[in-house]
Amino acid sequence: MAAKKKLLVEKKSNKKVKGTFKYVSRPGEYLEFPFRVEKGQPVQNVKLYDGQKSTISMELLNHLRTSGKENIYKYRPDENGHSVMKIVGETSRWYFEVEDFEDEEDVAAEEIIDIEIE
16 A cells, blocks of 8 residues: 655745846847756747846846856966966956845745655
8 A cells, every 4th residue: 555645845946036137248239048947948048138127037147147257368477578368357248137036925945745655
């Protein structure tokens, strides 16, 4: 006879943020790229316009924050006095200016499901 047992399962965050996309390196243009949260999920095509107000997922926000970095190079003398190009910093080509987060009560953090154990 199979016994029923409750199992606590964490759901992926479906929390959303509202804000404005800013395309610093190409003002007035748009950024387009394929995106999926994890392997096995369908790929969605994301298109964000400079200055566009929108609501996006936390996963997409994290992706935008960790991508789009560009190195800043300057010529510096090496130990022999020759000018060589070196990385002296980095800058972002875009950013998402967050204006509001969804309320925590609107998001299901976890779910309890019934499973059968033999």
